[in-house]
Amino acid sequence: EKTKTSFFNKLGKAVAGKSKVDDDVLDNLEEVLVTSDVGVNTTLKIIDRIEARVSKDKYMGTDELQTILREEIAGLLSETNIGEETEFKIPNTKKPYVIMVVGVNGAGKTTTIGKLAHQFKSQGYKVVLGAADTFRAAAIDQLQVWADRVDVPIIKQKMGSDPASVAFDTLSSAVTTEADVVIIDTAGRLHNKINLMNELTKIKRVMDKVVDNAPHDVLLVLDGSTGQNAFEQAKQFTKATEVTSLAVTKLDGTAKGGVVIGISDQFQIPVKYIGVGEGIEDLQVFNKFEFVDSFFKL
Amino acid sequence: MFDNLSEKLDKALHVLKGHGQITEINVAETVKEVRRALLDADVNFKIAKEFTNRVREKALGQNVLTTLQPGQLMVKIVKDELTELMGGDAEGIDLSGNPSVILMSGLQGSGKTTFSGKLANYLKTKKTKKPLLVACDVYRPAAIDQLHIVGEQVGVEVYSDRGNNDPVAIAKAGISQAKSLGCNVVIIDTAGRLAVDQEMMDEIANIHKAVKPQETLFVVDSMTGQDAVNTAKAFNDILNFDGVILTKLDGDTRGGAAISIKSVVDKPIKFIGTGEKMEAIDVFHPSRMADRILGMGDVISLVERA
Numbered sequence A: 001e002k003t004k005t006s007f008f009n010k011l012g013k014a015v016a017g018k019s020k021v022d023d024d025v026l027d028n029l030e031e032v033l034v035t036s037d038v039g040v041n042t043t044l045k046i047i048d049r050i051e052a053r054v055s056k057d058k059y060m061g062t063d064e065l066q067t068i069l070r071e072e073i074a075g076l077l078s079e080t081n082i083g084e085e086t087e088f089k090i091p092n093t094k095k096p097y098v099i100m101v102v103g104v105n106g107a108g109k110t111t112t113i114g115k116l117a118h119q120f121k122s123q124g125y126k127v128v129l130g131a132a133d134t135f136r137a138a139a140i141d142q143l144q145v146w147a148d149r150v151d152v153p154i155i156k157q158k159m160g161s162d163p164a165s166v167a168f169d170t171l172s173s174a175v176t177t178e179a180d181v182v183i184i185d186t187a188g189r190l191h192n193k194i195n196l197m198n199e200l201t202k203i204k205r206v207m208d209k210v211v212d213n214a215p216h217d218v219l220l221v222l223d224g225s226t227g228q229n230a231f232e233q234a235k236q237f238t239k240a241t242e243v244t245s246l247a248v249t250k251l252d253g254t255a256k257g258g259v260v261i262g263i264s265d266q267f268q269i270p271v272k273y274i275g276v277g278e279g280i281e282d283l284q285v286f287n288k289f290e291f292v293d294s295f296f297k298l
Numbered sequence B: 001m002f003d004n005l006s007e008k009l010d011k012a013l014h015v016l017k018g019h020g021q022i023t024e025i026n027v028a029e030t031v032k033e034v035r036r037a038l039l040d041a042d043v044n045f046k047i048a049k050e051f052t053n054r055v056r057e058k059a060l061g062q063n064v065l066t067t068l069q070p071g072q073l074m075v076k077i078v079k080d081e082l083t084e085l086m087g088g089d090a091e092g093i094d095l096s097g098n099p100s101v102i103l104m105s106g107l108q109g110s111g112k113t114t115f116s117g118k119l120a121n122y123l124k125t126k127k128t129k130k131p132l133l134v135a136c137d138v139y140r141p142a143a144i145d146q147l148h149i150v151g152e153q154v155g156v157e158v159y160s161d162r163g164n165n166d167p168v169a170i171a172k173a174g175i176s177q178a179k180s181l182g183c184n185v186v187i188i189d190t191a192g193r194l195a196v197d198q199e200m201m202d203e204i205a206n207i208h209k210a211v212k213p214q215e216t217l218f219v220v221d222s223m224t225g226q227d228a229v230n231t232a233k234a235f236n237d238i239l240n241f242d243g244v245i246l247t248k249l250d251g252d253t254r255g256g257a258a259i260s261i262k263s264v265v266d267k268p269i270k271f272i273g274t275g276e277k278m279e280a281i282d283v284f285h286p287s288r289m290a291d292r293i294l295g296m297g298d299v300i301s302l303v304e305r306a
């Protein structure tokens, strides 16, 4: 908190009564943004926006400047990031509502699924999990532990079996049991592995055969401590599976996850959730203003 | 996104060559491109700044301004500086203990459990050692199962104690078990933890104190961004670790975190992870890493063409 205020104070003092932001302030801002993993391109874009605003609305004070910073940075986040919701909602027009979860190795997919299942279940939805990571050691057991914790059914096969077949089984079962939400876990994969990305496309395609237009949501999980490589991840996973939303994990640490600003801006994919711990309750709906403010805290 | 440095330097060097007279401004411009490339590669902000300041001084000191091939000299300076920063060639790991104890540490999901299996396999097949894997992650769902499967895959015994949730006790018992099984290396897998989690950091400090490892390794995801310095420093402050393991280099990340970590803790990067399979382990080569971070393969060919 102290750092945050002092940053804005410093910024305010340097700017108050001037029609131009001086280089010191901009350097300072650049440092804050780049060290939050916002990236050089997006940082320059933000600085341009601030400079334009400052030269337009002259003589501003600290408070105004703070507001402008928040607005301009948050403005880059996809329009669909409302940033005020606190509830986990699923549209009730589709039943079952199918969510497929994708991402690179170790990003936090399985954990996020456990937390999400818990949220949906507490709202009274009937949830089913599909263990379509049949590759990583004990991935199925890990999802099973989460299913037990949340107390929801899991559909699984043996390790090494065809993930598309697991997804098919899960959706079939969800239809039979009249489940409201299905969440499909997939194996972590690096986005430059063509075969693995093709496999993902295949898993996705098979779902549509059981439930119309499934999956309805493809959630890309990004590790909040990832740097600029997250761009390429977003690009390649979108290419393979038409990603519809993002979750940023591990924001309970010192990493800021700023790379999602540029990603959301460029690909127009909303950030929906943030992970803030390993516990079942540690998933929050993304709030863009809180997110931006966190850059200015130490 | 990952515009090659070669392209950028090409542009900047073009300026250097094109102008009848090379000025300090041209050098500054080139240096700026280098800095930007470092930031795009996830090198820490401060470290990139210091690095490019040194490059600028060297460039001016070595009379880049009057040399016939300023571009070539510039590239050489950058590359040398980076390779030097990255450290000498890979050092092995200390296997002098009986048994030798190796302790894994790092953030959640960085690749500790997978690397534990790879290292066990490597020591068994390449160094004719008899390792024992010890499962000290008592938190992550199915972490113990995961290590057992990994151990099975490489044919290495795994010690675990499912009823026990005290990692210090498990680690100690693991070492006794190694002695009675005649194992000469003990690899201790631990839970992922954040540097800001005091309780968990105390826990690993206690494991460290109790087992006195010959090697404490910090496992880090090569895709890590600016936070790499904070984490590396925090773990090093508590564990004074002996080496760094850089995982997931089979991806297309530039891996600038490697420079950041090296600069901030000055510990050698010992191994890299290049895949999910148990054979996907390699020793670390500083100059290859320097090339990767800068997209230098391209830069060198560019200069050779010129």
Ligand SMILES: Nc1nc2c(ncn2[C@@H]2O[C@H](COP(=O)(O)OP(=O)(O)OP(=O)(O)O)[C@@H](O)[C@H]2O)c(=O)[nH]1
Pocket (backbone or CB within 6 Å): A103, A104, A105, A106, A107, A108, A109, A110, A111, A112, A133, A136, A139, A186, A187, A188, A189, A221, A249, A250, A251, A252, A253, A274, A275, A276, A277, A278, A282, B108, B109, B140, B192, B194
């Ligand atoms: N601190 C913290 N840890 C998290 C968070 N989300 C996940 N983790 C941890 O990160 C590690 C990896 O999480 P997983 O859910 O297994 O990740 P994954 O993407 O399913 O991994 P793979 O299936 O191996 O690709 C685990 O130790 C989780 O407990 C978070 O928001 N905060």
Ligand SMILES: Nc1nc2c(ncn2[C@@H]2O[C@H](COP(=O)(O)OP(=O)(O)OP(=O)(O)O)[C@@H](O)[C@H]2O)c(=O)[nH]1
Pocket (backbone or CB within 6 Å): A105, A106, A136, A188, A190, B106, B107, B108, B109, B110, B111, B112, B113, B114, B115, B137, B140, B143, B190, B191, B192, B193, B247, B248, B249, B250, B251, B272, B273, B274, B275, B276, B280
């Ligand atoms: N592609 C690739 N994947 C890797 C590599 N090393 C580990 N992984 C994958 O990364 C994910 C996380 O690896 P783990 O070994 O479970 O990581 P960890 O540090 O033990 O995770 P926690 O115990 O949850 O903290 C898994 O999906 C692994 O298969 C690597 O070098 N390349």
Ligand SMILES: [Mg+2]
Pocket (backbone or CB within 6 Å): A109, A110, A111, A133, A139, A185, A186, A187, A188
């Ligand atoms: Mg998983």
Ligand SMILES: [Mg+2]
Pocket (backbone or CB within 6 Å): B112, B113, B114, B137, B140, B143, B189, B190, B191, B192
């Ligand atoms: Mg592990």
